[in-house]
Amino acid sequence: MFPIELDGVTKSYGEVRALDGVSLRVRAGEIHGLLGPNGAGKTTLMRIIAGLVPQDSGEVFIAGLNVRDAPRRTRRAVGFVPDSPFLYRYLTGRQYLEFAADLWGLPEDEKIKAVEDGLKRFGLADRAQHVIGSYSFGMRQKLAVAGALLQGPTVLVLDEPLTGFDPPSSRFMKDFLRSFADAGRAVFLSTHILELAHGLCDRVSIISDGRIILERETDGDATGFERSVLNAMDRSGGSS
Ligand SMILES: Nc1ncnc2c1ncn2[C@@H]1O[C@H](COP(=O)(O)OP(=O)(O)OP(=O)(O)O)[C@@H](O)[C@H]1O
Known part of the structure; x- marks a missing residue:
């Protein structure tokens, strides 16, 4: 059972297709980063996980519970911090x-x-x-x-945390997020800062035009990580 699991999630605002079949899994104990250009769909995805916006189609599970079947319990299981x-x-x-x-x-x-x-x-x-x-x-x-x-909550979802923090506060929040995840829970956060994603996250998903275009561990050196993320964004036509 995964703290967060999405299967083929779509969401449109009128003509704009913000999410186009997003599937992803966040494991227990994991800090998972969501990276992508402006307008890629990150905030929409987080709001859906937090139960603030319904998806059009596809399924969202929080700790194994489908948000459609158990909206109150799943909403309570997610702590959400908007940008x-x-x-x-x-x-x-x-x-x-x-x-x-x-x-x-x-x-x-x-x-x-x-x-x-x-x-x-x-x-x-x-x-x-x-x-x-x-x-x-x-x-x-x-x-x-x-x-x-x-x-x-068993899941913490944060839209661009740690931007604007001074170094001690940033260190404090990183340590807090690590300890939250290490207790068998999960952290899902969006960021535009590749160094932060590499240093803090265990895995990242890259989203572009509402689609996940790359999912990878953050192992290896920072330069290789940065190159692979930027290459994926380049190939999909986006830039962060
Ligand atoms: N309430 C809304 N009504 C209409 N369109 C929306 C709404 N919210 C988001 N969108 C559109 O959906 C797409 C995805 O937006 P979203 O805010 O999820 O992206 P994002 O990756 O969080 O962007 P950013 O990095 O700039 O915060 C964009 O084209 C945006 O203009």
Whole structure:
């Protein structure tokens, strides 16, 4: 059983075919990167996995459950962090997490524990009483990830994480994502940064014009990896 499995997924917006028969599997313990040019379909694919947008055809399974048959359970099993998370700037960090926990319907005792754990894990406890509007970019991103973990997902999906982080925060988030995956869960993230994909991900899928054009491990040296990704994009007519 795979944490994420897609079989022949298609999605169109009017005349635009955003996804054209996407099949892929993300294994337990894996950080899987999704690379591709602008407009290739990455965000659409992530939103479908997160249960925010329905596919037109094809099947999506989360931890073996078909999202059509078990929409609530599969949505709960996925923590999703969009590229520009919406955070209420007049709420404090703690209030935001409490609000997000309420949306998941966490019982009071679980909510308190999940919120405090999130604040501590992401180094936000000292600023929990301050409004989000006063947070740095990195703190806001960490808060968004903490919010995506409240309901205890087994899969974390992140649209272009780690862009704009300073080096210590970037190191912290990479270590966090590694430990999340190492616990038998899975991370699926999109990025335009090839060095990041090579250094952090175990495998990558390259998407172009709504189709997966290459899937590969990130073993081997960075130059060879970069060459094979760029060659695949060149052959498909895209550029990142
Ligand atoms: N809500 C929408 N309505 C109409 N077209 C859309 C919508 N969302 C995405 N598209 C189109 O679907 C295609 C795939 O878009 P998507 O945002 O999934 O790509 P992406 O790979 O995430 O791009 P980027 O790297 O620029 O973020 C594009 O042609 C885009 O214009």
